[in-house]
Amino acid sequence: MRVSSPILHPYADGLVVATKVGVTRPSPGEWVPLGRPEYLRRLKVERIGLLQLHRVDPQVPFADQIGALRQLLGAGGVAHIGLSEVDVVRLKAAAAPDGPIAAVAVELGITPAQASLAWLLRRSPVILPIPGTRPVAHLAENVAAGEVALTDGQFARLSAVGA
Structure with missing residues (x-):
């Protein structure tokens, strides 16, 4: 330090x-x-x-x-x-x-909420998540989740959470 x-x-x-x-x-x-x-x-x-x-x-x-x-x-x-x-x-x-969502978030340098949104967006082109966005900062984070590219392995790990 x-x-x-x-x-x-x-x-x-x-x-x-x-x-x-x-x-x-x-x-x-x-x-x-x-x-x-x-x-x-x-x-x-x-x-x-x-x-x-x-x-x-x-x-x-x-x-x-x-x-x-x-x-x-x-x-x-x-x-x-x-x-x-x-x-x-x-x-x-x-x-x-400490679960898969947090692990993927750490790997990508994003929040767990962004990892969850990225998974939803990749899961289906007809899904449109509507997350809560009380402060403006949340809106920016949520919009940024649309640019997150999950690897096939990350997507599979997140998909297993809800299985």
């Missing part, structure tokens, strides 16, 4: 750098959840030892937030991911993206 602070560099052997993402501070004393995948992926270092989702953004599907963290994990930018202040239901859901 490149670090500009002389206090932390050089690292002692075994030191793990951890940080949290998922909130922004628009003004003093105000913390707002921010879990959009493009925000979660904007690391400005080569590698983080532990990246924790500090708050779940209620405006962004939880699977998309976990998917963005898993992409960083799969790309090697993060050694471990963690969650703060989540309930058991979300903790179990976070473990579930």
Whole structure:
């Protein structure tokens, strides 16, 4: 990891750098959840030892937030991911993206939602998915899924999920 602070560099052997993402501070004393995948992926270092989702953004599907963290994990930018202040239901859901959809998403550098949409679009020329697009960022992600080219192997793995 490149670090500009002389206090932390050089690292002692075994030191793990951890940080949290998922909130922004628009003004003093105000913390707002921010879990959009493009925000979660904007690391400005080569590698983080532990990246924790500090708050779940209620405006962004939880699977998309976990998917963005898993992409960083799969790309090697993060050694471990963690969650703060989540309930058991979300903790179990976070473990579930380890399946074929999450794996294909990591392989292609896209969100699990985009992988699912790409599969639907390839499955049949007469299928027109209508995914939820509350924020504009979701609209852009959903439209981008139309450009995703799944390999035959990826398509087969995704098809097996629903079989």
